[in-house]
Amino acid sequence: MSLYDILVEQFKKDPKYINKNVELKKWVIIQRAQNFDKELLDLLIQNDVLKKEFFVNIQGILIFKQNLFIDFLEQKNYFNNSYTKYKNKIGLTIDGMYLKQRNDIALIWPFKDCILEGGQTKEEQSRKEIFFNEILAQDEITQLLEPKVLTNAKHFDKNGEKLVKQFNRNEEGIITDNLIIKGNNLLALYSIKKEFAGKVKLIYIDPPYNTGNDEFKYNDNFNRSTWLTFMKNRFEIAKELLSNDGSIFVQCDDNEQAYLKVLMDEVFGTDNYRETIVVKTSTPSGVNAINVKRGERLFKVKEYILFYSKTPTFRFNPIYIKSDFNPNYRYEVIKRDDRYIIKDLKKQYKNNIELEAYALKNYDKIYSLEKK
Template identity: 45%
Template sequence: MQNLLEDLKELLQQDERLVVDGKLLKNKIIELALQLDTSLIKILLKSASIKQYFFQDVDGILVFDKIKFQKFVTNKAFLPDSYTSFKNKIGLIEDDEYMNEGREVVLAWPYKDCVLEGKQSEEDEKLSEFFWNEILAPDEIDKLLSVKVMTSFKEYTSTDIRPVETFGKELNMLIKGNNLLTLHSLKKRFSDQIKLIYIDPPYNTGNDGFGYNDNFNHSSWLTFFKNRMESAYPLLSRDGSIWINLDDTEVHYAKIVCDEIFGRENFIANVIWQKKYAPQNDARFFSDNHDHILVYAKNVQYFKLNLLPRSAEMDSRYKNPDCTSSN
């Protein structure tokens, strides 16, 4: 078994598509194997032991057993720490190549091709999280994101609280729970119907409750954020929009992620709003007194702001008369 492992690793090193920073990418190996990539198969056929183990002779024709190969590669003894096809660095890519400049770019980071099953809550703070790879763990992801049963609905009125047996769209809902699972549970009933989504995710400042235990805290946040943006998108109506409140820590990365999911052409604005009115005297550099709200439309062609009418009090602020000219 050990000799077979070493032989396979040595062979796979010959394919530059499978190597990043001197390390083999398990996810990419499996992807190409399942696609019956001819270059990969030619490399595997170079070794007699590999040929004997992963190929069957059927009337003189060698047939590649991709299922057996997949099971072998997914074994923890083979590349135990490699479960993402993205490099262990964050940067802009185009066609899977990292780049410095380009017109159309997307952000890449470790675990981008995963769903983060967060385990943190007030009761079980900082438990280990799980990254389910979209290619290697589709069953686990489907189970995680399957529709969940919501219970214990209550109606709050101005005078009392009473249980709710059934509810229609005329009732507003406040749902307590994991927001990723909730978004997926709402899809069947509310897809393409939500006019506005406002989300205030953790800022990833180190003291805002986003304290995951892995060594890629920034990557964990990006995966956390991407999962929720992808889940929110199908809920928006054609004229709907999403408003995302963040601070300077992650907003610029979030903008690129949202460009990829919602489309750069559907970006409406980065609304800067003042959150503090007194200077922060203990600030190390500048006093941070603002936050950002990224605004994206589902389809900019149908997006329309609901403008408020001007009041008499607003009009009174203008002292100079409007200038009109005629030729």
Template identity: 70%
Template sequence: MKLYEIVVHQLKKAPQLVADNGELKKWVIIDLARNYDPELLKLLVDHPQLKEAFFVEVDGILVFKQEKFISFLEMKNYLNDSYTKYKNKVGFIINHKFLNQNNEVALVWPFKDCLLEGGQSREEQKKDEIFFNELLAQDEITQLLEPKVLTNAKVYDIEGEHRFKSFTRDAALNRKRELPLDTITDNLIIKGNNLLALHSLIKVFAAKVKLIYIDPPYNTGNDGFNYNDSFNQSTWLTFMKNRLEVAKALLHNDGAIFVQCDDHEQAYLKVLMDEVFGKENYRETIVVKTSTPSGVNAVNVKRGERLFKVKEYLLFYSKNPTYRFKPIYVKSNFNKNYRYEVKKVNNKYHVKDLKKVFKSDAELEEYVLKNPENIYSLEKNNKKAGEKIKAVIRQSQDIDDVIEYTNNFNQKVLIYKKGVFIPLKERLVKDNGKYYFGTLISDMWDDEIFQTNQNEGGVNLPGGKKPEKLLKRIMELTTNENDIVLDYHLGSGTTAAVAHKMNRQYIGVEQLDYKENDSVVRLQKVINGDPTGISKTINWQGGGSFTYLELKKYNQNFIESIASSTSTEELLKIWNQMKERSFLNYNVDIQRQDAAIQDFTALSLAEQKQFLFEILDKNQLYVNLSSLYDKDFKCTTNEIEVTKNFYNL
């Protein structure tokens, strides 16, 4: 039964809400909803589907989604008149209100309030997508986004591939990281549609993920985002919005998300993320230098057509406005003010000005970076210091000795000749076993993090693979060991590889097939001691494990077979299989289709494929958890056990 039919059936139980002609008094109901009428709310709560659709539970208290319920009833006015009238308004609402009812400024586009399944399985595949409208197709969306059955589970460790036995739930570790004791503590790689996988993860990892990093398709026209040409930008924004909304639900209250993009959609994506995560949770737009101004594009620059593209962006948002990142230092040019060697011998400080010892700045730099323990700069700009320490600084000008001062944080500060000694060891950055001078991180990352990443991990993803140094920096900025990291555009697996090496738990989701450059291939190399990327910097020696899972396909198998077909004969064989084993749309008449088979064969191959795509029921692309025991889907004993174990049923 459709959601609207359930609403009508349930509300008609109250005679005062029914007109003489048997129809509901819609505007009376809307008025009651605006006034939180107890009898109306009880009618809604009493039905489980209406309770789920129009209420949210907060600390055991049900909160009525008033605007959603009222909008739902108001929108239904159009159904009896003209779908076209309603369709023209699709996408032009903010939080279920039409723009003329709302004073906010927002990004709007056609089909904004729709859901795009985004079912690519290969980069070169191109298909028109179905937009499920959130109000007109709520039942279809609910079914589409149900948690999915899991299949083909296996575990990889230093000894290779193993049969899956059970998920690990380390209570001691979960207690330490303040997560529910039954939280899964295994690393996970999930193959399948990322939107559906994210909604499956909600059942297990809601509000538990500390960091989400994604490097989604940039919508440049040649990056694998091959969807409906007519609404390419609208399609991309809908695609991103659907996934960002569920990503937010997965984020820990003290979590953060980084989305990498370029100039093509950065401005639109920023406004979209303001809307999804809240402007108050916007932290930074980080500029990352990704290349140098050279190469074949010089011709375009000389013609005055466009400048060299040397940057990309990281949009950085948090779950809450109180979020704080972990300040880190990055490699920088040496500051020659760090020239004082200060040692304490027999309770007496000895200060040596190394500038007088070494003939050049290069010699000074080499010495202090090799012997940083007792090296300081003398900071004499102390205008912002407290009055107590200022008094000691004034006192020091008449004393030819170092004064020890204990500040309010019980830290020992060394004061000398009207200045404060700042230790070099706090600013050091270690890379590949060598120390470098560091400065506090800024929103311009123009150092070496995007160099020499082509061969990292032993996999190759032309134009798409991000360097391990970049992910290391993001994880150092936002996470601690054992925190959960998620990447639902995993690609060749850089995020998972870095998380594995840095002892973070990771969840990677990927739906495209990269064969020998797949993340599973890369992670096996990581476990075996992969020496590339950040391995030398952190002394990576190998080890660890991860669990591989797939969403159990049903109609998706037919989608992929259709997409890869190269002839009408192949498609006719698939059609015969579809008649026997697939789920078709309810209005498909198989006998009429067979009778018109000559019309089908007269179409172009692309049109034949599109026709077969359209008659498949998109709600049955993957097997829903609710169908786990349904004989039609033939779930094996192993699939049942893996699925029950994952969802902790």
């Protein structure tokens, strides 16, 4: 039963909210909701589903989400579960007001208040992608994001494959098997949420680059908006999966790097931005050189990896690589208790001969320092 149907059934318990055709008197309900009518709120609270959707519990006190309830009641079924409640004005609102009604400057895009399933298999490329609005389609979104049954699980080892009867778990009951889940990534991420929320230390994503040449070809009229919605939905669940000391790396190219950075700032927070890593992916030759010669563009030899942590307290864990002595190495690493102390040898041994003599005697403590 949909959320709207549950709402109708609940209001049927009081005749003042139902007309002779057994339909909701929407404007009666809306007027009472605007006045925080006690009888109306009591009726809503009596149903657990409606209580969960239209109230928030703050320190034991239930707060009625009045605007959400009224918005839902006004718009539900009016557009027949449409892609967005702002069908003609593309959702460009802040706090319920269209941008042209405000003096504020805002960075916002169409469909930002929507959930996009975003199937990308060859079978799904021709389908009409649906934007489920967070207000109008709460029940549809709940069904989309609730855990799905994982089927046909197989175990692969040196002897081949065999069906899995049960997963291996540690003392805390967490699955310890290496899992490869095939399917829609949004559905898969929400399906493992209960098992792994707050437990994932590292997420790496190599999403479609939205270049027009990849598989992301939905809704061409709002291509960038569609892509941003696609990414935002996945970042929100990825953040829930990350542990407090976890981090996420997202690879992209010039096409969406700037927009992706702004989006990740919003979802993960600017305080949790760590680095933009530039990766050399090709050399200035071959096809690259031909395109430059034509005057089409400069050499395309790099991509980006945007790096964010779950919390601002994140710290790098350096990896110390033991190496043969070289006069250019200048660090001595000494472990004391549970921490490492790094000494700058060149400050202690200014003469290169002295440094070399010391390093040869203490070669087991001389390292190059690389930040990973």
